[in-house]
Amino acid sequence: MKKQPQITEKTRQKFIEVFCELYSQKPIEKISVQEITNKSGYNRSTFYQYFTDIYELLDSVENDLLNEIKKELANKELSMHTVQDTLYCLDKREHLLVLNALLGDYGSSRFLKRLKKEITLDQLELNVPQNHSLTPYIIEFYLTTSLSLFRLWIQRQKDLSSEEFFKLVENLYSRGITSYFKE
DSSP, rough: OOOHHHHHHHHHHHHHHHHHHTTTSGGGGGOHHHHHHHTTTOOOHHHHOSSSSHHHHHHHHHHHHHHHHHHHHHHHHOOSOOOHHHHHOSSOOOHHHHHHHHTTOOOOHHHHHHHHHHHHHHOOOOOOOOTTTTTHHHHHHHHHHHHHHHHHHHHTOOOOOOOHHHHHHHHHHHHHHGGGGOO
């Protein structure tokens, strides 16, 4: 007897949700398959039908999110591909649980590196000199700063509206931080 695809996906999604809740609260090394299965209401053998271990589950969560970003960016007719465009794709309610886990205190820097790789240089339309010794530094500053600000915003429970946040990031790049200092 074959399982119904929607039930199979619902089970897989439940494991992902429970994992993300736990991963936002503690390091991955402290999360056990037993804990995930207890909290999700399934047994260990069901978990192993979907994932070989916790690290494969983490890879799956990261890959799902990165694939979603790629798909959204491909579907959008963006006049300019920027880091903000990528972050804007992430700014969805359905991504919040995953982002809290991956970008939280216990999230891995590996995910940030993977995310930076997805935002390839040819996608970015930055007015920086090509083949110049400073170019890699400028691009790293741009990517790292944007992702760090986004991570802070997620950790602060999106205390600014999306519009306020993206406008802040845009203003910081175009005007710098001195415009926010009191005189």
